[in-house]
Amino acid sequence: MDVTQGLQLLVLGIALGGIYALIALGYSMVYGVLRLINFAHGDLIMVGAFLGYFVAKSPMVEGLPLPMRFGLVFASAMLGCAVLGVLIERCAYRPLRQQPRLTVLITAIGVSLFLEYGGQIVFGATPRQDLPLWLTEQNPLMRLFTVQITDKHLLVLGGTFTLLALMRFLVLNTLFGKAMRAIAQDMTAAYLVGINVNRVIALTFALGSSLAAASGVMLAMSYPKIDPLMGLMPGVKAFVAAVLGGIGDLPGAVLGGFVLGLAETFVGYFASGLRDAVAFTVLILILLLKPTGLLGKGMVEKV
Amino acid sequence: MRSFAYLLTALLVTLTGCRKPEADVIKIGHFASMTGPTATFGQSTDKGIRLAMDEINRQGGVLGKKIVVITEDDAGKTEEAAAAVQKLITRDRVVAILGEVASSRSIVGGNICEARGIPMISPASTNPKVTRGKKWVFRICFTDDFQGLAMARFCYENLKAKRAAILKDRKNEYSVGLAEFFAKTFEQLGGQIVAHENYQEGDVDFKPQLAKIKAANPDVLFVPGYYTECGLILKQARRDLGMNLPIAGGDGWDSASLIQEIRGDLEGKGVYFGNHFSPYEKRPEVQEFVKKFKERYGELPDAMAALGYDAARILADAIKRAGSTELAKIRDAIEQTKDFPGVTGRITIDKNHNARKPLLVLQIKDGKTKVVATIPPMETTQPASFRGTSPLR
Numbered sequence: 001m002d003v004t005q006g007l008q009l010l011v012l013g014i015a016l017g018g019i020y021a022l023i024a025l026g027y028s029m030v031y032g033v034l035r036l037i038n039f040a041h042g043d044l045i046m047v048g049a050f051l052g053y054f055v056a057k058s059p060m061v062e063g064l065p066l067p068m069r070f071g072l073v074f075a076s077a078m079l080g081c082a083v084l085g086v087l088i089e090r091c092a093y094r095p096l097r098q099q100p101r102l103t104v105l106i107t108a109i110g111v112s113l114f115l116e117y118g119g120q121i122v123f124g125a126t127p128r129q130d131l132p133l134w135l136t137e138q139n140p141l142m143r144l145f146t147v148q149i150t151d152k153h154l155l156v157l158g159g160t161f162t163l164l165a166l167m168r169f170l171v172l173n174t175l176f177g178k179a180m181r182a183i184a185q186d187m188t189a190a191y192l193v194g195i196n197v198n199r200v201i202a203l204t205f206a207l208g209s210s211l212a213a214a215s216g217v218m219l220a221m222s223y224p225k226i227d228p229l230m231g232l233m234p235g236v237k238a239f240v241a242a243v244l245g246g247i248g249d250l251p252g253a254v255l256g257g258f259v260l261g262l263a264e265t266f267v268g269y270f271a272s273g274l275r276d277a278v279a280f281t282v283l284i285l286i287l288l289l290k291p292t293g294l295l296g297k298g299m300v301e302k303v
Numbered sequence: 304m305r306s307f308a309y310l311l312t313a314l315l316v317t318l319t320g321c322r323k324p325e326a327d328v329i330k331i332g333h334f335a336s337m338t339g340p341t342a343t344f345g346q347s348t349d350k351g352i353r354l355a356m357d358e359i360n361r362q363g364g365v366l367g368k369k370i371v372v373i374t375e376d377d378a379g380k381t382e383e384a385a386a387a388v389q390k391l392i393t394r395d396r397v398v399a400i401l402g403e404v405a406s407s408r409s410i411v412g413g414n415i416c417e418a419r420g421i422p423m424i425s426p427a428s429t430n431p432k433v434t435r436g437k438k439w440v441f442r443i444c445f446t447d448d449f450q451g452l453a454m455a456r457f458c459y460e461n462l463k464a465k466r467a468a469i470l471k472d473r474k475n476e477y478s479v480g481l482a483e484f485f486a487k488t489f490e491q492l493g494g495q496i497v498a499h500e501n502y503q504e505g506d507v508d509f510k511p512q513l514a515k516i517k518a519a520n521p522d523v524l525f526v527p528g529y530y531t532e533c534g535l536i537l538k539q540a541r542r543d544l545g546m547n548l549p550i551a552g553g554d555g556w557d558s559a560s561l562i563q564e565i566r567g568d569l570e571g572k573g574v575y576f577g578n579h580f581s582p583y584e585k586r587p588e589v590q591e592f593v594k595k596f597k598e599r600y601g602e603l604p605d606a607m608a609a610l611g612y613d614a615a616r617i618l619a620d621a622i623k624r625a626g627s628t629e630l631a632k633i634r635d636a637i638e639q640t641k642d643f644p645g646v647t648g649r650i651t652i653d654k655n656h657n658a659r660k661p662l663l664v665l666q667i668k669d670g671k672t673k674v675v676a677t678i679p680p681m682e683t684t685q686p687a688s689f690r691g692t693s694p695l696r
Contacts, residue, residue: 005518012510012543125342129534129564138542148545223507225535229340233505268511272501273473275511 008147009265017261018156019219023238024245024253025164026211032171032248033184033204035101039108040088041212042235043115044081046228048213049220050123052077056135066134073135077217078210085209086202093205094198119228127227136224156218163211164254170207171250180204237264240283246296255294328371329364329628331356331618332391334402334412339379340504340531343558344404344607348426349374350600351611352401358595359619366626370619373397377408384408388415398628399423401614404607405529406430406447406477413440422621422634426614427579427607429554430480434656441637441656443614443645444579445680447477450553451484453662453678454525454577459492461664461676462549462573464522468498470512470536472528475504481527481553497521502532509536513544524550530558534565541569549573557606563670574667580609580647581663581674592646606647613645 023045030038052073055061061069092111096104138150171177179200182190191197219234220226241260245252260279268275286293333352335345352372360369373395375387384403391397392415400416400423403409409428416423417439425433425442429450434440458464467489472478486496498519500512513536516524524540526533533556540546549572556562556576565574582593582603592612596604604612620643621636622628643650648660664676 005514008514009511012514016508016510120338125338125340126346126560127340127531127534129560148543219507223535224538225507225531227340227531229505230507233507264508265511268508269515272512272515275506276503 004147005269009269010262011147011149011153013262013265014258015153015156015222015261016265017258018153018160019215019222019234019257020238020241020261021254021257022156022160022163022211022215022218023234024242024257025160025167025250026208026215027239027242028245028248028250028253029167029211030204030208031242032250033180034093034201035184035248036093036104037108037239037247038205038208039105039235040111040115041208042231042233042238043112043119044085044209044212044231045216045219045234046119046226046231047084047115048077048081048216049226049230050119050216051080051213052135052217052220053128053131053226056132057130069134074214074217077213081209081213081216082206085205085212088209089202089205094201116228116232123228125228127225127230129225131220131224131226136221152221156222159214159218160254160257163214164250167207167211167250176200176203237279240279244282244286244293246293249293249295252293252295259294327368329366329368329622330395330397331370331372331615332388332395332397332400332402333372333374334377334384334387334391334400334408335374336379336403336405336408337374337376339377341379341405341529343530343560343605344427345376345379347605347607348401348404348611350596351426351604351608351613352615354596354599354608355612355615356619359616365619365622366628372401372615377403379405379408381407381411384411385415388412392416392419392421397421398622398630399618399633401426401611401618403428405475406433406480407475409433409440409442410476413437416440420630422630422637424614424618424637426610427554428477430476432476432480437656439634441652443617443650443652443658444554444610444647445660445662446657447480447553448484449659449680450577450662451481451486451527452488452681454481454551454553454664455485455488455492455494456678457575457577457664457676458523458525458549458551459489459494462523462551462575464494464549466495466497466519466521466523468500468516468519468521468524469496470500470502470509470516470524470526470528472504472532473501475528477553477555478527478529482525485525485527502528502536504529504532506532507535509539510543513540513546517544517546522548524548525552526550527553527555529555530561534561537565537569537574541571547571549575552576554578554606559603559605562667562672565667566670570668575664575675576667577662577678578606578665578672579660579663580604580606581665581672583672584663584674588644588646609646613643613647613650616645617643617650 027041055073055076092107138152140148140150142149179195241256242253245256264278267278335348337345356370356372375391377384377387404427406428409425410433417437423440427444429447431446434442469482471482498516526536557578622633625632625636640652650658659680662678663674665672666675
C-alpha cells in the first residue's frame with residue numbers, strides 16, 4: 001500500500017465515520033436523558049431515508065434550485081421522523097416509564113421490529129435503487145493525488161459537526177437543555193421543581209428522531225439503495241460507536257463514529273472478510289478495558 | 304353437557320377433515336422469499352408458477368383435478384425456509400414442492416424433502432450441492448460449475464481479459480461456489496486472478512474492497528452476487544473509485560430494478576451477466592410466454608419468472624405421466640423428464656438431477672439487456688473441495 005492509497009482509505013473512512021457519528025449522536029441524545037437505548041433508532045433512519053426519497057422523487061421539487069431541494073428533502077424527512085418519534089414515545093415508552101428499565105428495552109426492540117416489518121408492508125421489500133441523481137451524485141471538488149473529495153463528503157462532515165455543535169449548545173446553554181439535564185439526574189426531583197417532564201422527554205425524542213432522519217437521508221445519499229431493513233446494520237454499528245465514545249456523551253459519540261469508520265475501512269482493505277467483525281471486537285474490547293468509553297466519565301450509580 | 308357434546312363432534316369433524324385426503328384438488332407447495340431482501344426472486348418465481356398452473360387448470364387440470372399452489376413465505380431467511388417446508392408438508396400435505404431461488408435455502412428445504420420423501424424441484428438454484436446425493440430433489444437450471452466456467456470463458460475469450468478480480472458474498476453458497484468455479488477455469492485458460500475480495504449480504508460500503516481491487520489493476524471484475532448488492536457495488540466502482548473496467552456477474556443479477564438503473568456512466572466498458580433467459584430472445588416459445596406474462600402482470604418477465612413457469616409445467620407434466628399422485632411415482636416421472644420444451648430451453652433431467660442448458664451472456668445497456676453470447680452446455684468437472692463436506696453453516 002502506498003501513500004495515495006492510504007490517503008484514499010483515509011478519505012473513505014472519514015466519510016463512512018461521519019455517517020456513523022451522526023447516527024451515534026442521536027443514540028446518545030436519547031440515552032443521555034432517559035438512560036434508554038432506543039433500538040428503534042436504526043429504523044427511524046430507514047423511515048427518514050424513505051421520507052427523503054419520496055420527497056426527492058415527488059414533482060414538487062422539480063424546477064427548484066438545488067440547495068432548496070436539499071433543504072426540502074432534509075426538512076420534511078426530519079419533521080416527519082420527529083412526529084413519528086414523539087408518537088413512539090407517547091404510545092410505547094411513556095406508559096412504561098415507571099417500569100424496570102429492561103421492560104422498556106424489550107419494548108424498544110419490539111418497536112424496532114414493528115417499524116422494520118411494517119415498513120415491508122408499506123414500502124415493499126424490494127430495495128429501491130432509483131434515487132434521483134441530483135441527490136446521490138458525487139461531484140468531485142478537489143483532488144489530492146488520485147484521491148477524490150466530493151461535495152457529499154463535505155456535506156456529511158459539515159452536517160455532522162454542525163448538528164453536534166447545535167446539540168451541545170442546546171444541552172448546555174438553553175433552559176430546555178437544563179431541564180433535560182435535570183431529568184437525566186433525577187426525574188422525580190425534576191417533577192417536584194415544576195419541570196414538565198413529559199414535554200421535555202417528548203421533545204428529546206423529537207430531536208433524536210430528526211437526527212436519525214438526517215442521517216438516514218445522508219446514508220441514502222452516500223449509499224443509494226434503500227429498503228425497510230437498511231437501518232439494522234448501521235444502527236447496530238452506530239450503537240457500538242456511541243458505546244466506544246462513551247454513551248450519553250455527544251462529542252464521544254462523534255469520535256466513536258470516526259474511529260469505527262476508519263477501523264472498518266482499513267480492515268476492509270487488508271482483510272475484507274473480517275470487516276464486520278471489527279465493530280463487535282471493538283465493542284468487546286472497550287467494555288473490557290474502559291466500560292465508560294473513550295470520553296465517558298465514571299458515573300456514580302444512582303440509588 | 305350438551306355443549307360439550309357439540310364441541311366434541313365439531314372437534315372430530317375437524318380432525319377427520321384434516322386426515323381425509325382431498326380428492327378434488329392436487330396441492331403443490333411453493334416456498335419462496337416473498338418478502339425480505341431478495342423479495343424479487345420469490346415474487347417473480349411465484350408469478351411464473353401461478354401463470355403456468357392457471358393455464359393448466361383452464362385446460363382441465365391434471366388427472367381430472369385442479370392444481371392448487373400454496374405459497375409459503377420464508378422472508379429470505381435460511382431458518383424460515385426450513386419452517387416453511389415443514390409447514391407445507393405437515394399442515395398442507397402437498398404432493399410436491401417447488402422452491403427457492405437462493406441455493407442456501409434450497410439446500411435446507413431439500414434436506415427436509417429428502418428426509419420426508421417428498422419430490423422437490425428447485426427452479427433456479429444453481430449451487431451443485433442442492434441436488435448432490437439427493438434422491439428426491441431436482442433442478443431445471445444449469446449449475447454453478449457450468450455457469451462459472453462459461454463466464455470465465457466469456458471473460459477470457461470474448462472480453463480478452465488476462466487479469467481478473469473477484470468480489471464475492473462470502474456468506475452465500477451461490478456466490479462462493481460461483482467465484483471458485485470462475486477462478487478455477489480462468490486460471491486453467493491461462494488467466495490470472497489478481498484480487499479476491501469479500502463482502503456480506505446487507506453491506507452498503509464496498510469502497511475499501513474496491514480500492515484494493517483497483518490497485519491490483521485487473522482487466523475485468525467478476526461479482527457473483529445477488530442484485531441487492533450488485534447495484535451499489537457497480538455505482539461505487541464507477542462513481543466513487545472511477546473504475547471503468549468491464550464488470551461481469553451471474554444469474555443473481557437478474558432483476559428489473561437493477562437492470563433499469565444501469566445506463567450512462569454506469570455502463571463503463573461494459574456490464575455483463577450470465578443468465579437462463581432473456582425476454583428479448585426471438586424464439587417463439589419465449590415471445591409467447593412474454594406476451595402472456597405481460598398481459599397478466601403488466602411487466603416483462605425475468606429469468607426467475609421463466610424458470611418458475613417451466614418448473615411448474617414440468618411438475619404438472621410429471622404428475623400427468625405418473626398417472627397418480629403417489630409420491631414415489633411423481634418422483635420417478637420427474638426423473639424421466641426428457642426434452643421438455645420449456646421457455647428457458649429444452650429441458651432434460653440428467654442422472655445427477657440437474658438440467659443441461661446453454662447459458663446466455665447478456666449485456667446491460669440503457670437499462671435493457673441484449674444477448675451478446677451463448678455458451679453451449681458442456682461437461683464440467685467439479686473441484687475436489689466441493690465433494691463430501693457438509694455445506695450448511
